[in-house]
Amino acid sequence: MNFVEELRWRGMLHDIMPGTEELLNKGMTAGYIGFDPTADSLHVGHLTQIMTLTHFQRAGHKPFALVGGATGMIGDPSFKSHERNLLDENTLQKNVAGIKAQLENFLDFTGANSAVMVNNYDWFKNFGFLEFIRDVGKHITVNYMMSKDSVKKRLEDGSGLSFTEFSYQLLQGYDFYHLWKNENCALQMGGSDQWGNIVTGTEFIRRKDGGEAFALTTQLIKKADGTKFGKTESGAVWLDPKRTTPYQFYQFWLNTTDVDAKSYIRIFTFLDKAAIEALETEQDAAPHQRAIQKALAKDITIRVHGEAAYQKAVKSSEFLFGNVGIEFLNELNDTEVLGLFEGVPNFMISRNDLENRINAVDLLAGYTAVFPSKGEAKKMIQGGGVAINKTKVGTAEDFFNTDHLINNKYLVAQKGKKNYFLIIAE
Known part of the structure; x- marks a missing residue:
């Protein structure tokens, strides 16, 4: 496998310094990408660089993942409109630990070209200011x-x-x-917004020690409509299941537009060209089947969260849009339940009130506002259009109590098939 050619056909390559391909063709090369520890989890915006490192390793080269424990205290200004808030050392160390654990799920840390994880805090923590401006600052001009x-x-x-x-x-x-001096690391990679910083590194190596180093950047990923990739109405899509549940993660990819999906399946999966082209043919023949989105969501969800989490995510989708019964919610924890019903109207109800039994109309239009009035609730119940816990409410006098709670906490109400409401007993 040729690393640069792999990036090219996948539409990932942006800039490459002359001589880089010749270097890589000579044999195993060490290269690195830096990750900024502004949070204790990476998000899908980092996946392009994670995939770049993984392709690099799959091509027989040695990947270094640098976690910026020191530089994270400053914040990279590259194409940012405002200065970042500075993080304290304890927060940074917590973030570094979280990122390390996630990167270990992607890269192989065994074998001849095993991945290596480094933290630049290790070499900066005892680097004095005077020593830094003497040994580093004098080699790069302000004009540069x-x-x-x-x-x-x-x-x-x-x-x-x-x-x-x-x-x-x-x-x-x-x-x-x-890394060049101590690890024979001759290549730095990153997003296209990092080109200036990376080239500064190659220039510093040349000026300080007369050495030669190289640079490669990948495309910044955007949606076809020009909006930022990896953001939703509720914020970033994280790799940490506590921040973004596997169901929400799966849905993010499943809901990708057809145009974006054709790009993302090249960038974020290891499917080969033939497999991707076959999916494109299938998608073009039956767009409503969303073959590419399903393959994309499956591949990434399994790789980030595992097979069991993927199966649960699929089942969650079927619960909302298919025929999976209410008992499925017993398999989910509170975070997963709330993630499943994100964006669905939530209502709180007192557990004490439920102990005394509440009829359907009072529950839906008195204790909660599933319906704006009791008359409307009664009318829709009589028409057979209301369900609680996926069981049709037969009459307005049907009652509910704590025995009906799912996970001893939830009732799920439906108006028709698609309008869900989550009632939470506390």
Whole structure:
């Protein structure tokens, strides 16, 4: 497998420094990508770089994943409109630990080209300021640093740039130098917004030690409509199941547009060209079957959360849109239940009130506002259009109590087939 060609046909490659392909063709090369520990979990926006490192390893090269425990204290200003809040050391260390655990699910840390995880805090924690400006700062001119597009953009838009942020490219450049010097790491990779920082590293290596290093960047992923990839109305889509449940994660990919799905299945899966083209043919013949979205959602959900979580996510979809019974909710924890019903109207009810039995009309239009009036609730019940816990309510006098609670906490009401309401007893 040729790493660069793999990125090319998948539509991932953006920029590549001359000589990089020749370097990679000579044999196993060490290369790295940095991850900013601004949270204790990565999100789907990081998946492009995770996949890049994984393809790099699959092509026989040695991947380094650098977690920026030190640079995370500053924040990369590249194409950001405002300076980030600085994180304290304890928060950063917690974030680093969370990211490490997630990266270990993607990369192989055994074998001849085993992945290596490093934290730049390890070499910066005892690096004094005077030593840094003497040994690093003198090699890169201010003019060179000011020429970077990411710096010029911040200065031109009037938001300014602190010295802390301005120094970031020196810190990232030194990361590259440290790995080049100590780990024979000759290639740095990243998103296209990182080109300036990466090239600063190659320039620092050349000026300080007369060495040669290389750069490669990938496309920044956007939706076909130009909006940011990886964001939903409720925020980022995380890899941590406590932040984004496997069902929500699965639905994110399943709901991808046809245009985006054709791009994403190349970028975010290991399916080969023939398999992807077969899916495209199938999709074109029957778009309503959403063959690409289903294959995409399955592949990524299994890789991030495992087969069991994927099966539960599929079953969750069938619960809402198919014929899976209410007993399925007993298989879910509270986070998963609330994730399943995200965006669905929620109503709170007192457990004490439920102890005394409540008839259907009072439950749906008195203790909660599933219906705006008792008359409307009664009318729809009589028409057979109301269900609680997926069982049709027969009469307005049907009663409910704590024995009906799912997981000893929930009642699920439905108006018709598609309008769900979650009633939570506390």
